[in-house]
Amino acid sequence: MTQNIKFYQTGTFTVGNRLLDPEHRAVQASIQRDNSLTSGHRACQGCGEALGARYAVDAAMRATDGQLIAANATGCLEVFSTPYPETSWKLPWLHSLFGNAAAVGSGIAAALAVKARKAGLERSAVRVIAQGGDGGTTDIGFGCLSGMFERNDDVLYICYDNEGYMNTGVQRSSATPPGARTATTVPLGPNPGEEFGRGKNLPLIAMAHEIPYVATATVADLRDLEAKVEHAMSLHGARYLQILVPCPLGWGAASCDTIRLARLARETGLFPVFEAKGGEITAVTKIRHQQPVENYLRLQKRFAHLFGDKGRPDIVARIQAMADKNIRRFGLLEAAE
Amino acid sequence: MIRQIEGSLAVAEAVALCRPEVICAYPISPQTHIVEGLGAMVKGGTLTPCEFLNVESEFAAMSVAIGSSAAGARTYTATASQGLLFMVEAVYNASGLGLPIVMTLANRAIGAPINIWNDHSDSMSQRDCGWIQLFAESNQEALDLHIQAFRLAEEMSMPVMVCMDGFILTHAYEQVDMPTQAQVDAFLPPYEPRQVLDPADPVSIGAMVGPEAFMEVRYIAHAKQTMALDRIPQIAAEFAQVFGREAGGLVRGYRLEDADTAVVALGSVVGTLEEVIDARRAAGEKIGLLSIRSYRPFPLAAVRAALAGVKHFVVLEKSFSVGLGGVVALDVRKAMSGMAAVGHTVIAGLGGRPITQASLQRMLDDVMADRLQPLTFLDLNWEIVNRQLAREASMRRSGPIAENLLRDIGQKPAPEAKP
CATH class of the missing domain: 1.10.287 (Helix Hairpins)
Known part of the structure; x- marks a missing residue:
């Protein structure tokens, strides 16, 4: 499945942008980029998480002038980046456990705060990010994350959301969307795949903690992603960024479709892209060319049971209704304003 | 300075004298008074600079401790019982990463049935977790062991658990000799981490290790605990020089010189046992006592040497391996393997059941009459x-x-x- 690639990207939110003025160019467009997650790691071809992490961490590195420490949850990102005896990380990096990256981040931030006060400074120049996949964030790491939020610890938590436990072989998480096939939500019975009415919306839960900054982004809008990371690093206190990172393996999608899928997730309304401060939404990325959810679902084998002779147009319609609800709720269409 | 204070407060003040930089706290009886005391000192500005984090679980407490220790801060927390079990994954992680966190364990039973009183089930459940485990006989020793624990942990780059009996010690008002800041500063140098998260010298900590090196990493932890067998008595000796009193070490013998019979125990019950031993000595029995102060690393050689002359030894322990019997007894028997002495295991005091002198006397009468069963449950109904x-x-x-x-x-x- 090939796509028409447009080479005139000036003024768009897409990749590239060497045609832009230097101050508007992406971190990754510069040869000065840190390559904090450098080449040689073991991620799959087309891995959305590797792409998202490289942009996010490099943006945080630029925003902090390289004064950055990362805590990492167990998961694909940890496994593919640090196969013994190698590491792809060019910043100080600590992996402890699956469910505690946020708390480990809190501990690092506490240590830095004390060190700064001992040096006579108001606060440390060294900043902290904690990162994990959706399983490590919305499920097993949820308690530690909520604790970090409510204490307003000075940590940016980044969730790379690929909607399932991909490292362990594609099982369902509380971020798996309805209808999706996983190894623990098989496409059998009257309600094939993940059930409707389950799962949690972590960006909204984060907002309920009234932390300084919550944002969502996708790997389709990398400049937007970088800008949100850089803005997050200009703030102090607990901050949360959830990045939609398509997983070719877990989603059953072509490696070349990672960015396309991320864009379709936004353009259908299934993944609202927004920013919130102190619990209130302050900015929403509008849908530019609205797409029916079918265009998004058909590219992914995890939804294959919804199409074909024994397809389930009723379920596709329910997923479309979810997208429509998001569009209304977040005001994702220009006309909705 | 001699003070009459609660054991928990004595420990809190001793920890504060060690100049901790990050303390994380989650309430669980019977350790709460310790972190309450420290929290008050941080909030009141007498312990500064120090970050005090009220976390949402013991799992988070140990996870915060992992982060702060890896970022180079002297880090302290405390827990007990269910709390220790809730943080187990992070407990193993802290030792696996070689982070010198010091934690007080206010020993308490593990449910179900839920029980807040003292025994050693919590410590023993973490026997193999890679932490050094020191046991305090008294509040004075609990206080002193914390000062030694930071020194030991940071020298070895290993975490240390200081175990003190819940309620029996933590809530008892006893006379303690509180050291001065100058004494502690002379004994405990500032923390110099072996590994630290530093943007000026970035390292990856906690990478995946496969079959190529995993056994070696585990062996190094064992090798370091073996080295600690040498360092623990040395640090105790240095402590005695600076503070003018004895505390810590691997084991402490009491009236063992010519003993035919020895009782082996750990923690506060040692005080009760001393009185029983005195009474029986006065009646002409050749009986003595061995207090195990370092449970991990387990001092096999020191135990064997201390018990070399006995004909009977009784391991009296507040822990129990269901389906087998004693926990500490296994280690003592290993130390005594090849020796002719007859060993007994006495499980006592589970869930806070008082271990009275009368019960101990009856049990020792049975030993002397050669009718004590190999595995005995003291005062079982x-x-x-x-x-x-x-x-x-x-x-x-x-x-x-x-x-x-x-x-x-x-x-x-x-x-x-x-x-």
Whole structure:
């Protein structure tokens, strides 16, 4: 499945942008980029998480002038980046456990705060990010994350959301969307795949903690992603960024479709892209060319049971209704304003 | 300075004298007074600079401690019982990463049935977790061991658990000699981490290790604990020089010189046992006592040397490996392997049951009369045990065990324990 690639990207939110003025160019467009997650790691071809992490961490590195420490949850990102005896990380990096990256981040931030006060400074120049996949964030790491939020610890938590436990072989998480096939939500019975009415919306839960900054982004809008990371690093206190990172393996999608899928997730309304401060939404990325959810679902084998002779147009319609609800709720269409 | 204070407060003040930089706290009885004391000192500005984090679980407490220790801060936390079990994954992680966190464990039973009172089930459940485990006999020793623990942990780059009996020590008001800041500063140098998260010298900590090196990493932890067998007595000796009193070390013998019989124990019950030993010595028995102060690393050679002359040894422990028997007894028997001495295991004081001098005297009478069973449960109420076993044999839906036993006790006063 090939796509028409447009080479005139000036003024768009897409990749590239060497045609832009230097101050508007992406971190990754510069040869000065840190390559904090450098080449040689073991991620799959087309891995959305590797792409998202490289942009996010490099943006945080630029925003902090390289004064950055990362805590990492167990998961694909940890496994593919640090196969013994190698590491792809060019910043100080600590992996402890699956469910505690946020708390480990809190501990690092506490240590830095004390060190700064001992040096006579108001606060440390060294900043902290904690990162994990959706399983490590919305499920097993949820308690530690909520604790970090409510204490307003000075940590940016980044969730790379690929909607399932991909490292362990594609099982369902509380971020798996309805209808999706996983190894623990098989496409059998009257309600094939993940059930409707389950799962949690972590960006909204984060907002309920009234932390300084919550944002969502996708790997389709990398400049937007970088800008949100850089803005997050200009703030102090607990901050949360959830990045939609398509997983070719877990989603059953072509490696070349990672960015396309991320864009379709936004353009259908299934993944609202927004920013919130102190619990209130302050900015929403509008849908530019609205797409029916079918265009998004058909590219992914995890939804294959919804199409074909024994397809389930009723379920596709329910997923479309979810997208429509998001569009209304977040005001994702220009006309909705 | 001599003070009459609660054990928890004594420990809190001793920890504060160690200049901790990050403290994380989650409430669980009976350790709460320790972190409350420290929290008040941080909030009141007498312990500064120090970050005090009220976290949402013990799992988070140990995880915060992992982060702050890896970022180069001297880090302290405290827990007990269910709290220790809730943080187990992070407990193993802290030792696996070689982070010198110091944690007080206010020893308490593990449920179900839920029980807040003292025994050593919590410590023993973490026997193999890679932490150094030191046991305090008294509040003075608990206080002193914390000062030694930071020194030991940071020298070895390993975490240290200081175990003190919940309530019996933590809530007891006793006289303690509180050291001065100058004394502690002379004994405990600032923390110099072996590994630290530093943007000027970035390292990856906690990478995946496969079959190529995993055994070696584990062996190095063992090698370091073996080295700690040498360092623990040395640090105790240096402590005695600076502070003018004895505390810590691997083991402490009491009236063992010519003993034919020895009781082996750890924690606060040692104080009770000393009085029993004195009484029996006065009656002419050649009996002594061995207090194990370092449970991990386990001082096999020191135990063997201390018990070399005995004919009988009794391991009296507040822990129990269901389906087997003693926990500490296994280690003591390993230390005594090849020796002719006869060993006994006495399980006592589970869930806070008082270990009285009268019970200990009866048990030791049995030892002297050569009628003590290899595995004995001190003061076990056989009547309610047998009634429940009969109930289970006679019907399918016999109901919840603990509630049945409580009902049995309520219907009829518990009989005197059989001699």
